[in-house]
Amino acid sequence: MTNATPISETVTLHVPFRLVKRGGRKEMHLPPDARARRKIDDALLKALARAFRWKRMLESGKFTTVGELAAREGIAPSYLARVLRITLLAPDIVEAIMDGRQGPDVALTKLPDPLPIEWAEQHAMLNG
Numbered sequence: 001m002t003n004a005t006p007i008s009e010t011v012t013l014h015v016p017f018r019l020v021k022r023g024g025r026k027e028m029h030l031p032p033d034a035r036a037r038r039k040i041d042d043a044l045l046k047a048l049a050r051a052f053r054w055k056r057m058l059e060s061g062k063f064t065t066v067g068e069l070a071a072r073e074g075i076a077p078s079y080l081a082r083v084l085r086i087t088l089l090a091p092d093i094v095e096a097i098m099d100g101r102q103g104p105d106v107a108l109t110k111l112p113d114p115l116p117i118e119w120a121e122q123h124a125m126l127n128g
Contacts, residue, residue: 040100044108047083048097054080055087086111090119093126103127 017028054069063069066084070077086108089097096102105126116122 041097041102041107044097044102044106047108048086048094051083051085051087054084082113083108085113085115088115088117090122093119093122 016034017030019026020029021027054073057063057069058066063072066081067077070080073080093102093106097106103126112125116125
């Protein structure tokens with residue numbers, strides 16, 4: 001048998017895509033009708049983890065103010081307070097972020113300040 005002879009168990013798979021350069025990186029773009037895989041927003045996920053960690057630290061009584069905790073973390077108190085507010089998101093929105101199922105309007109830079117306290121209002125605001 002030579003390399004030119006096809007083997008009956010061989011399967012040929014055609015995947016239409018195109019490569020697009022973005023900021024020095026190449027990205028693979030699938031056609032519009034292709035099912036998109038989940039896209040986890042690393043910055044938002046990291047912010048969520050930090051926010052809940054900071055919330056636990058404040059609730060434990062180890063730190064009494066946001067300013068004191070910010071000094072310990074070596075960051076600006078305004079940044080800590082801005083990130084800390086995402087602990088107020090509805091639990092299912094937090095879960096969607098962790099699974100990469102959040103909508104396009106759910107990004108750290110796009111969240112309104114202040115966040116609505118009512119979860120139903122959050123859903124309405126973030127779902128259109």
